[in-house]
Amino acid sequence: MNTNHIQIQDEILEQIDQHESFCVVGHIRPDGDCIGSQIGLALALKSQGKKVVCWNQDDVPSKLEFLVPNNLMQKPEPGQTFDCVIATDCASADRLGETGNCIGDRKIMINIDHHTGNTRYGDLNWVNSKKPSTGELIYDLCTHANWEISPAIATCLFTATSTDTGSFMYPTTKPETYRTAAELVEQGANLSKVCEEVYQSYPLCRVRLMRLLFNNFKLTHENQVAYFWLKKEHFTRSGASHADSEGLIDHLRDMDPVIIACVFEEIEPELIRISLRSKNKRLLVNKIASQFGGGGHHAAAGARIQGKPATIQRKVIKACREAVDALSKPKNGK
Amino acid sequence: MNTNHIQIQDEILEQIDQHESFCVVGHIRPDGDCIGSQIGLALALKSQGKKVVCWNQDDVPSKLEFLVPNNLMQKPEPGQTFDCVIATDCASADRLGETGNCIGDRKIMINIDHHTGNTRYGDLNWVNSKKPSTGELIYDLCTHANWEISPAIATCLFTATSTDTGSFMYPTTKPETYRTAAELVEQGANLSKVCEEVYQSYPLCRVRLMRLLFNNFKLTHENQVAYFWLKKEHFTRSGASHADSEGLIDHLRDMDPVIIACVFEEIEPELIRISLRSKNKRLLVNKIASQFGGGGHHAAAGARIQGKPATIQRKVIKACREAVDALSKPKNGK
Secondary structure, three states: OHHHHHHHHHHHHHHHHHOOEEEEEOOOOOOHHHHHHHHHHHHHHHHOOOEEEEEOOOOOOHHHHHHOOOOOEOOOOOOOOEEEEEEEOOOOHHHHOOHHHHOOOEEEEEEEEOOOOOOOOOOEEEEOOOOOOHHHHHHHHHHHOOOOOOHHHHHHHHHHHHHHOOOOOOOOOOHHHHHHHHHHHHOOOOHHHHHHHHHOOEEHHHHHHHHHHHHHOEEEOOOOEEEEEEOHHHHHHHOOOHHHHOOOHHHHHOEEOOOEEEEEEEEEOOEEEEEEEEOOOOOOHHHHHHHOOOEEOOOEEEEEEEOOHHHHHHHHHHHHHHHHHHHHOOOOOO | OHHHHHHHHHHHHHHHHHOOEEEEEOOOOOOHHHHHHHHHHHHHHHHOOOEEEEEOOOOOOHHHHHHOOOOOEOOOOOOOOEEEEEEEOOOOHHHHOOHHHHOOOEEEEEEEEOOOOOOOOOOEEEEOOOOOOHHHHHHHHHHHHOOOOOHHHHHHHHHHHHHHOOOOOOOOOOHHHHHHHHHHHHOOOOHHHHHHHHHOOEEHHHHHHHHHHHHHOEEEOOOOEEEEEEOHHHHHHHOOOHHHHOOOHHHHHOEEOOOEEEEEEEEEOOEEEEEEEEOOOOOOHHHHHHHOOOEEOOOEEEEEEEOOHHHHHHHHHHHHHHHHHHHHOOOOOO
């Protein structure tokens, strides 16, 4: 297993060595691990003298903007070509969104990710689902390559590692994750900036969204399932954008005795995005999400579902209840 | 400096070696660092064959109860004596509260703490304010002593380290803090349990308190000062206890552009507890707290103030505004 990971890193480094121009892309609705990995890798490539741009379909969330140097995030011109495209933290070609259209013309596509369900859409695929963040993979790649990790790179990779582990809180966090964090701080990761920008700077429009959540969430199934509808009017009333709603679901998950949290978000009148969180190791929300054409991690997953909101709510909550009930059923053993 | 820390640890270990019966005490309104350090140390002492009880004036918060084995937390009987009393995470004899009365009769008192303003009230004082948690000091003591760290001890010390650094988020977190976390996880710290119990199990009464906070907090001084009154009726209406309100202030602090957050809590009609948080390195809330007879850390401090609520609010908010204004004043240079 380890040998494989070293071999694939060697192959990736060989490809990087052979090429000049790079586009580093991430997933739709980019989060801290996506942006941190993407910008961290882009800066590392630039420090090796490469020509690099980054691109995502959706904007960088404002709390992560401090990670992105001017002019690094640039939508490729029509007809612009790259030697090499690298996707970070993106489980499937689908989740590249419109980015996919901009990067069709390239010699090689490299896919670096930690999602279990990664569809291996690259020419070279380095997928390690044992790592709690893609940021840690990029860190491993940089150290394996013996590239210098500047304070800016360290800050990006620290942000990636920190956000995808809930600030080193989730049980997915490994001893080596903490050691990676230690090394990134030693290499100049700006902890103070990350803490303030990423975790302690919720804009007041987000605070209004929180108020709406606390006033309107619902509990069902003996308070084991919590859910909330993020409606278009909530965004209008609060002045918040979709990016501001990231992580809102954690407040539902963190209630006792909630086991599954679900946020329904009205994307279009009959297109609903669901986000799911589980806090029971045996309750895998990516299984629920996959019933609706989505996916994700065991503890955090999502899907986009077409249909009438009331029907979708009924079906999703039913699936959640069944998943909770299955926990107390005796195992199918002999 | 380091030599001093080793010397004092040697002295502490010598005292532990020479004595048989121990009482480990913590501060009023114990938090994760207090309970984690206290129980972690008590378990370590027990594993060395010592007779140990623990005691605090106030109850263990429910989210930390999983750390405390049956019968370890016991109010000393009247007249009960101890060879050695060890206070963990307690900045002053005052903050021991009523515990102080139970432990008067002892041969030696040892004070292990990381608060800057520690009053060195022990016979032996090990105060290291460079450490973000007392938990890390206890970990250092255990490893210095070559004591085995059981999974239960590791879970206690991990909880201590994690809670006092905001889950390794605050800029006070040091590279060695992450390394300590890595080692504690390797020694069996139950990350899954800590995550669920400490961070993801807010009782519904606390959720109701959150709702009250989001519906009633105030912003002033161009939204740079946020405050909230925790009134007796809030506790009645929500069914929450004082322990449930711990950390509520973080939601005020984490708003942008808030610099200082303040929670006023009605203890008695004319006795108000204030809690203060700062997110600017140059704005030291322990200085504000000390104007009102309190103290604490740079970023987190508090005080108990007697007087009319309206008067106290006016004075405290004035002090907060002045502290914010002082940030933009040119330095007192030549």
